[in-house]
Amino acid sequence: KQEVTQIPAALSVPEGENLVLNCSFTDSAIYNLQWFRQDPGKGLTSLLLIQSSQREQTSGRLNASLDKSSGRSTLYIAASQPGDSATYLCAVRENTGNQFYFGTGTSLTVIP
Amino acid sequence: NAGVTQTPKFQVLKTGQSMTLQCAQDMNHEYMSWYRQDPGMGLRLIHYSVGAGITDQGEVPNGYNVSRSTTEDFPLRLLSAAPSQTSVYFCASSYPDKYNEQFFGPGTRLTVL
Numbered sequence: 344k345q346e347v348t349q350i351p352a353a354l355s356v357p358e359g360e361n362l363v364l365n366c367s368f369t370d371s372a373i374y375n376l377q378w379f380r381q382d383p384g385k386g387l388t389s390l391l392l393i394q395s396s397q398r399e400q401t402s403g404r405l406n407a408s409l410d411k412s413s414g415r416s417t418l419y420i421a422a423s424q425p426g427d428s429a430t431y432l433c434a435v436r437e438n439t440g441n442q443f444y445f446g447t448g449t450s451l452t453v454i455p
Numbered sequence: 456n457a458g459v460t461q462t463p464k465f466q467v468l469k470t471g472q473s474m475t476l477q478c479a480q481d482m483n484h485e486y487m488s489w490y491r492q493d494p495g496m497g498l499r500l501i502h503y504s505v506g507a508g509i510t511d512q513g514e515v516p517n518g519y520n521v522s523r524s525t526t527e528d529f530p531l532r533l534l535s536a537a538p539s540q541t542s543v544y545f546c547a548s549s550y551p552d553k554y555n556e557q558f559f560g561p562g563t564r565l566t567v568l
Contacts, residue, residue, distance in 0.1 A: 377557060386545060387559040442514060443557065445497040
């Protein structure tokens, strides 16, 4: 069974700092990987989707990379802002089956 | 577009009661799914549907039923609520199939006493 791990579970940084969130998965036979943002008491907002054939995707201040062979993805946030404070989740879609495996998330706090 | 909508936002049930969580999407997405989110466990797939009239089980289907009579709606039924079903439930959809970007609803917070 695929296992998705996100470390650290919580992260606190001062405003303006660049930061990296990590996601690792145990089975490299994935179709794609998706990063989400979840605000307290809210649903999940899709941030970036990386197909297995891609190495990275960018959207504004966000950049996600994927290294399938090592089972790792990183989400890079440039020039962090207090509005970036949220929980960030990654999820992988396997090549076969219907499961979409989620990590337990990294809770980010950006201090003004 | 309203995206993915869920009702109710909050619900309290007593053990043994039944209820239906509603999910609707207006994006003409074929693939829809239900997840539950529990502290420390991430989101887990309950049931999914690849199109109207087709449903199947996910990782944790026991105690839940689904049906898909239209492309837009995918209700989740709790047959006889148990305290172990206390959770936050999310509905998601994607087009044209499960391999594309997933869009999530705002969630239903359910408490079973």
